[in-house]
Amino acid sequence: MLKNGDGLMEKTGAVLIIGGGIAGIQASLDLAERGVNVELVEKNACIGGRMAQLDKTFPTNDCSICILAPKLAECSHNSKITLHTLSEVKELSGNVGNFKVKVLKKARYVKEDRCINCGVCVEKCPMRVNDEFDMNLRKRKAIYIDYVQGVPAIMTIDKENCLFFTKGTCKICESVCEREAIDFDQKDKEIELFVGSIIIAAGYDMFDVSLIPRLGYGRINNVVTGLEFERLICASGPLGGHLVRPSDKKEPKKLAFINCVGSRDIKNNPYCSSCCCMYTTKEAMIAHEHDNGLKSTIFYIDLRAPGKDFQKYIKRGIRDYNLNYVKAKVAKIIEDKEKNPIVIYEDINTFKIKQEIFDIVILANTIVPKRDAGELAKVLGVELDHYNFFKGETYHPQITSKKGIFLCGACREPMDIPTSVIDASSAAARAAEIIIER
Amino acid sequence: MEDIKIGVFICHCGTNIGGVLDIASITEYVKTLPNVIYAADNIYTCSEVGLSEIRNKIKEFNLNRVIVASCTPRTHESLFRNTCQEAGLNPYLFEMVNIRDQDSWVHMKEPEKGTEKAKDLIRMGLSKAILLRPLEKIKVDINPSALIIGGGISGIHAALNLANQGFQTTIIEKESELGGNLKLLNKLYPIQVDASKLLEIIYMVESHRNINVITSSIPVKVEGFIGNFETTIKKNKQISKIKTGIIIIATGAKALIPEGLFGYNGKTVISQLDLEQLLKENNVNAQNIVMIQCVGARNDVRPYCSKICCMTALKNAMLIKEINPNANITILFRDIQTQGTTYEDYYRKAREKAILFVKYSPEKPPLVKNSVVEVYNELRNLIINIPYDLVVLSTPLIAHEDSTKLAKMLKIPQQDNKFFLEAHVKLRPVDFATDGIFVCGSAHWPADVRESITQAYAAASRASRFLSKDYLEVEGATAEVDTEICIKCKICIKICPFSAISKNQEGEILVNKILCKACGVCGASCPVGAITIHHFTDEQIISEILSCGVGY
Structure with missing residues (x-):
């Protein structure tokens, strides 16, 4: 039961949250614990988003799924939260306080109340x-x-x-299926939700690295993206946590991480992707934990580590994990006969064009706006910025161009997990303010 | 004695545990232990499948003790406790055994020994579990009101949100008026708006029927606990008390004054904060300006990056360029911190305005001479002399001197550089481990206006989760003093880190169960063994130790 403050009335309104990544989950949990009903709409079959794909998280190197799983479980247990997976928002009408939302719920062909995930x-x-x-x-x-x-x-x-x-x-x-849970006759269906306020937490996509052919991705087997590497080193990933390189299953001894791939680059995306300096450091640290003889070089333009204790983290990387930071812009990546990628770059300290052979090269490709952001923005009637991220007010970045609709997480600007979590709570407070009628 | 029926669930944690330890052999071994009615392994016990298995087996076998051998109670104990409770079992009849952090992770290279250790650990947990007793959580009433310490941009926004949600909110501010650091600033990045514009909201705060502003005042004492804090406030010489359900710290930070650094003299060598004042007065007459970044930051004393100084320098450089397009401005930097979309755009705009950027390394810092700044230019590998008539030093935000006093008053931790230390940097960034206290803005870590406002709302959101409830349930496992045995030496009172123990009017020593976190310090220090830590009783711990290594 909600308590009434100084003569205030609680509205029956709920909050619609679009996107079930860490931002959407945090906003849902804050609101649910606040006593507000939440309709959480997720396009995929499961909530969890990008964070579920990560092996560990900076700057504490906590196992990502281990700190996320309890929140996932809370979302499914909390009676205030209704999960709509495989669902997309298709239509919006009404105004702040009284939105009507049409949601397309795709058929799962599995009965949710029968399946016990036995496998x-x-x-x-x-x-x-x-x-x-x-x-x-x-x-x-x-x-x-x-x-x-x-x-x-x-x-x-x-x-x-x-x-x-x-x-x-x-x-x-x-x-x-002993539970008779399979249902090939299930149909997509449209449902209507009535909410007082909306939070967009739609997340982001990753830059397509093949758009920069000189970096060799797709052509050179041992050149992978940051998120691919994340899966390669993850215990629950395709290698079972035993890192070997894609071409010949050899244990790598030398890794190169290249920052600003597709970001801070006017030909591709001029903005900064915010989290790559830190996540390449993290991935290099974890790789070193897999094999203490492993050495990583991190190529960067500016080392951006302004967050809480981030500088300390970088120092730890250099001191305890054998990390080598090189300020350089990488020109291109080629391959030798043994399928070893060769990184060609200008070393700013010696002003020489250098090349170095590595076992695996990891490209820290930038966060890009969700490819369907335009569509969702149109449905909701909110503005995007000039990069196609959802546009927030300058000093109140969670506030969109439409009253009652808020933003959080990387759908509005590239950001890391701690920032997304703060953003999510912030959007939740703003949504709660709308729901609680004055 | 009741019939003890134990269910043991052994988690692979993907390959975290399963990739190292022989789970099958552990499970078979566990089945042979006394009182074990059911034992099974799961790939992830914390998954919905694993949890429903726990619930089902409790009912199916009438289990009255549950053990999960998996990761750490720090992240997962409450999840499993709740699961037990959902199946009708008292949550304190659950015991967690850590076979990951303390076993498979540290014995990765010796899996056989690790497997044997897991058997030992589970057997130990089992002998403790047999002695567990059901405990009840304690209900605490919540006073639906908030105290916000600090009336800067963070504090006033946190107050507005809570007040708009209907909660009575009090702001106490050290200065004679609200506004904090913003009062010292000229214009704000990234849209060059007057800082005073963002303070216009103060009238809404002061006129809000749910907000009470007390200026020129500081907290001198905080008593109580979540839902029921009592803060003693000193205004001039007057002392008053205020009762609130939660407290938000929004005390901010201040810019380091660069005394003794780079020839700081307040005239030709000034700080960015000094420059803000000059710009406010439209009193910048310099033609050749050199800005130096990371002055007093990213060094041994303050290893951190203050986050806001690069943008501040860019802003002031561009403002000067607007007034005087012919001014020559050079920014000496280490790494430009302009993360994200808007800020990186801003950096690009500054470069387009012909503001010059020269990277320096901390090993060869710039030298401010009489009329030139000498700096080694890494990119061109040569020493250059830049003429100046004004040098501006960008200094970090540093914690207020009195923040340690406040930390002690509230019994909350600080990190190395005296910024307040949150409960969890990623998942609970504005909470403290102590329930009911929150933090936002630069008191937590250097933050600009946009970020401070964001955090203010976040702290308000976290706080409103408690304020909206009629009551709270707090931990049932606490310390208890046996007054028959107690000799009233008061060692426990002195040693308790949560100030949970006190003497009542009859002279008896009592534990405040709401404040107590069951850390056990009092129990270990009591010379006569008068203190029992429930859920960690001597009997339970000794039994656990005795069953280590001996087998059955």
Whole structure:
């Protein structure tokens, strides 16, 4: 029960939160604990977002999923939060205090109240398809759950790849499911939600590195992106936490991390991606924990580490993890006969063009706006900035151009986890102010 | 004695544990231990599947003790306790055994020994679990009001949000008026708006029916606990008391005055803060200006980056360029900190305005001479002399001297450079480990206006979670003094880090169960063993120790 303050009335309003990454989750939990009902809409089959894909997180090197999982569980248990997964906002009408939202809930083809995530269907499913959660570094089945700790903990059938939907045969999952949870007749459906306020926490996409051909991505096997590397070193990733390089499964001894790939670059994205200096440091540290003989070089333009205790973290990297920071802009990456990537760069300290052979090169590609940000902005009637991030007020960056709609997390500007969490709580406070009628 | 039925759930934690220890052999071993009715392993016990298995098995086997052997109670104990509670089991009949941080992680290279250690650890946990007793959480009433210490841009925004949500809010401000550091500033980046414009909101604060502003006042004593704080406030010589449910610290920080650095003289060599004043007075007449970044920051004394100084320098450089387009401005920097979209755009704009940027290294810092600044230019590998008639030093924000006093008053921690230390840097960035106290703005870490306002709302959000409740439940495992045995030596009172122990009017020593965090310090220090730490009783701990290594 909510308590009334000084003659104030509580409205029955709920808050719609679009996006179930760490920002959306934090905003949901704050509001739910505040006593406000939350409708959490997530496009994917599970909430968790990017943070669920990370191995560890700076500046404490906490295991990412280990600190996220309790929050996922809270979201599914809290009676104030209604989860709508596989769902997208399609239409908005009404005004602040009284929004009507049409949400398209895609068919899962698995009954949510029957499936117990036992995994028998997955074992028997004959289709092997690329696993997007693992950055396509391994295969999953056509019936699947994004990741083991995924919430809701139920399977989903991927219609694009399921043999029944593509060829009209199979249905093995249906026959092996003792819980009779498979339902090929499920249809997409539209639901209506009534909310007083909306928080956009739609997250971000990653820059497509193949747009910079000189860096060799896609052509050179041992050149990977930051998020791919994150999966490669993760215990629950495709290598089971045993780091080997993609081309020949050799244990790497020398890594190069290249910052500002596709960012601070007027040909691609002029802005700074905010978290790469820190996450490359983190990834290099974890790699060193896997193998103490491993040496990493981090190429950077400006070392941006202004957050709380970030400088200390960098110092620790240099002192305890054998990290070597080189201020340089990398010109290109080529490959030798042994498939070793060679980084060609200008060393600012000696003013010489240098080249160095590495075992794996990791490209810290920038955060980019969600590719469908324009569509969502149009549906909601809010403005985007000149980069296509959702636009917030200068000194109140959670406030959009439309009253009652707020922003948080990297959908408004590239940011790291601590900043997103603060942003989420901040947006929650603003949404609560709308819901609690004066 | 009741019939003890224990369920043991052993977690692989993906490969964190499962990749090192032999979980199958551990599970088989655990099944042979006394009182174990059920034992099984999960890939992730914390997943929804794992949790529902716990719930189901409690019901199916009528379990009255549950052990999870997995990661650390620091992150997962409350989740598993709640799960037990949902299945009707008293949450204090749950015991967690850490076979990850203290086993598989540290014995990665010796998996057989690690496996044997896991068996030992679980057996120890089991012998403790047998002796566990159900405990009840304590209910605390919540006074739905807030105290905000500090009336700068953070404090006033936190107050506005809470007041708009209907909570009575009091701001206490050390100075004679609200506004904090913003009163000292000229214009703000990134849109060059007058700082005073952002303070116009003060009238809304002062006229808000739910906000009470007390200026020229400081807190001198804080008593109580979440829901029921009582703060003693000193205004001039008058003392008053105020009762609130929560406290938000928004005391800010101040710019370092660069005494003794780079020839600071307040005339030709000034600080950015001095420059703000000159710009306010439209009194900048210099033609050749050199700004030096990281003055007194990112060094041994203050290893941190103050976050806001690069943008401040860019802003003031551009403002000078607006007034005098022919001014020559050079910024000597180490790394330009302009993260994100808007700030990086701003940096680009500054370069387009022909503001010159020269990188220097801390090993070869600039030298401010009579009429030139001598600096080694890393990029061109040569020493250059830049003529100046004004040098501006960018100094970091530093914690207020009295922040330690406040920290002690509230019993909250600070980090190395005296900024307040939050509960968890990522997941609880504006909370403290002590419930009911929050932080925002530069008291936490150097923050600009945009960030301070954001944090203010965040702190208000976190606070309103408590203020909106009728009551709170606090930890049931606390210390208790047996007054029959107690010799009233008061060692425990002196040693308790949470000030939870006191003497009542009859002279008896009592523990305030709401303040007590069951840290155990009092129990360990009591010379006569009069203190019991519930859930960590001597009997439980000794039993745990005795079963270590001996097997059954």
